[in-house]
Amino acid sequence: MNFDKIFQSAQEAFLYYKKITGKEKAAFLKRIADGLEAEKGSLIPLASEESNLPEGRITGELGRTAGQIRLFAKLVEEGTWVEAVIDHADPERTPAPKPDLRRILTPLGPVVVFGASNFPLAFSTAGGDTISALAAGCPVIYKGHPAHPETSKLVAQVIHKAVIDSNLPIGVFTHVEGGIAEGQALVKHPIAKAVAFTGSFTGGKALFDLASQRPEPIPVFAEMGSVNPIIALKEKLGANVASMAKAFVGSLTLGAGQFCTNPGLIMVPSVHAETFAEAVKNELEEIAAAPMLNEGIAEAYYKSLESMKERKELEWVQVAKAKDLIKAYPALAKIKAGDWLEDDHFQQEVFGSFALMVVYENFNELYAIAQRLHGQLTITLWGEDAELSNKIDLINLLEEKCGRLLFKGVPTGVEVGHAMQHGGPYPSTTDSRYTSVGSGAIKRFARPIAFQDMPQDLLPDALKDENPLGIWRMMDGDFRK
């Protein structure tokens, strides 16, 4: 396959698209959001059918997707996101005069986006990656996920219509179908300037390696999931066994355990381990098996459970009640902290509603577990204020292991806002310096450029003296509007 024409068209579109105003970009993005909502009637049943996710969930996801698009529209319409910095000239400075220097974020260029199977809308064709790249000013070449091809095509049509209605060059967005070979060819194309991916570690790592080994290496933002540990401290758990078991099981089994922030590891103090395990078992009894995204994923889930069953260190609190072609029966096993510490294999994500309960005897064991933890999207620490206040060292260490640290609630339910960080240390993502959810996601697709002694009329509006956009800027070291 030869993607030259697609990329050349994207590159041409880029040189035009990167220079349109924030207002124009916002109008384009809003057209996409409106278009998705207008297609609601066909989109929801279609995505539900292709993903096995209930219509209620897809309805919520559509709302989230449109909301997220409008968040980025608002962000680029307002304009401060470009991080404008102005250092005025000082011709009198000695020994050398100081030049006029102004800096702004500029988009990277055409971006290749791979959608996620588990979010047919919010992390797919018009999902967070595509939209944040478009918002930054980058054309997108999107490879449709084979798990929901028709949904992807329908959403692509909505985007195409928005491109045309906004009088933008068609190279701003291209929908491509294909498998692994097509994906590799896209990543290797010399015009591609960045890659965004949401999926498995194996997939993300393969793209990362490919992109790093190109003649011109390019960044890969791969969100590869993690086990999102929950740590329960003694006092807190002792006082809330029932409600915590309920919250944990709700998060574990949400969407058949297919969320990237699904808690696959929970650490409980030995003194409450039995009562908590029992409460969890009772909760699990109440949960009906839910269909997974497809049969391949369900098969992989049961295969992982089989391999877990071979481990003598595990004591099963709840075995999967049955093996199903498509539905995931939840499962949970207990392991002693000492055994868990012996083998990194116990940190591996089982995609689906399985969790490992690690029973720790004392703080030293808990600290040792924290030291051993791989990079995570999230870590949740449940403790009473009093017990947290003497765990500063533990909290300090946990910060090194995750992108988001929670003190209440559960890791699933990733808020789309300005303060969200959805991206943690490797191997949860390939680049912990960026987020794939929330307005910060736009920063993945831009780099700074400085203009030295540029004539005023040539400067981007964001950098002109009179500040025509009315944005926040750093002027000679101070924030000003």
Added chain:
Amino acid sequence: MNFDKIFQSAQEAFLYYKKITGKEKAAFLKRIADGLEAEKGSLIPLASEESNLPEGRITGELGRTAGQIRLFAKLVEEGTWVEAVIDHADPERTPAPKPDLRRILTPLGPVVVFGASNFPLAFSTAGGDTISALAAGCPVIYKGHPAHPETSKLVAQVIHKAVIDSNLPIGVFTHVEGGIAEGQALVKHPIAKAVAFTGSFTGGKALFDLASQRPEPIPVFAEMGSVNPIIALKEKLGANVASMAKAFVGSLTLGAGQFCTNPGLIMVPSVHAETFAEAVKNELEEIAAAPMLNEGIAEAYYKSLESMKERKELEWVQVAKAKDLIKAYPALAKIKAGDWLEDDHFQQEVFGSFALMVVYENFNELYAIAQRLHGQLTITLWGEDAELSNKIDLINLLEEKCGRLLFKGVPTGVEVGHAMQHGGPYPSTTDSRYTSVGSGAIKRFARPIAFQDMPQDLLPDALKDENPLGIWRMMDGDFRK
């Protein structure tokens, strides 16, 4: 060699050091600046002797180094650099309550820094990379450059004294000596979280490959230089032949042509090519050959010139007057745009005071050259306002090829400020999203972390409701202090 102890000590130091206040970090950095100035008497002759750079230049570089350290001290003392973002909770929101979410930049962890041979102070032991990493809260393992070992050791002593006087753990800074094998071992150590390097493309690319292929890939910020093209437009050049020849030659031969922003490529319109070449030749006649950093570098310079001489496409305006063991005699050759476009080899940097003058016939040729250009640290465009205003497409394209675009003056003389961007598209650096000069350099060594529903007393000061640091923060979407 086994660097385990060094890295373990750095990691322990990290967990303490990352949590000290901005004021404490600033005091530590200022002690380094003061210490360097106190050692002026020994440092200047030593660095001058080891680098062959004149004492005047080293004196200036020491001032720049101390000034740069104080800039970072001020930055962390003030505190806004951490990009604090607060999204308040909304327990009443439907369908789900909104959590309290707060985000801040947190340091990456121990950083490996490689110094540059061409800046024994400003880009070496206490140079921009070390200082911006320390400012971010990262311990540094610094590998001394073999070109100036004694200077490096003396500066390391100054830093060690500042560490002790500031009551910091000694693992905050470690000075290591060695060659390529030691450098590789440092980059491969599992505790290392980032690498900063200034030097050749070969060196930087090798470190990048090594770091990407680690079990846990880590970012490499390699500034690998470029040819920093200057583009002269017809009207502007026609009216200023003499002054532009002088400015160009001054920049080309500054520091024996060993600056990373040295202009190794200049594009001139054919109509003025002869008069400009003559003016340049006259200027070059006035320039005394200057000693290069060491004999190996001088040898490489003359070897590159020899290989250039084999190219029939070149017409020599000025050949190096002699070959010297240490001094660089400047040289300059002309080439037609058509020939230049045929071979990417003509884009290769010759480290030293050599430049290629590309003669273009018309705008189409100039645009074709711009399209062909590799990524550059800087591009300079000399034009009258009127000729610039109809070159918007060219400017638009040039933005894609560099980190800093100049409209006056010369690329050498990299301002240390907030708006500086010293880092361009590959191959000028391995990561165009970051700068290695100016206050923005601190961002290389930090990643965002979000805290969800964290109790107020556990939050970092930068995120507490009452804003005890008085910094600028984004609160529910608006900037506030």
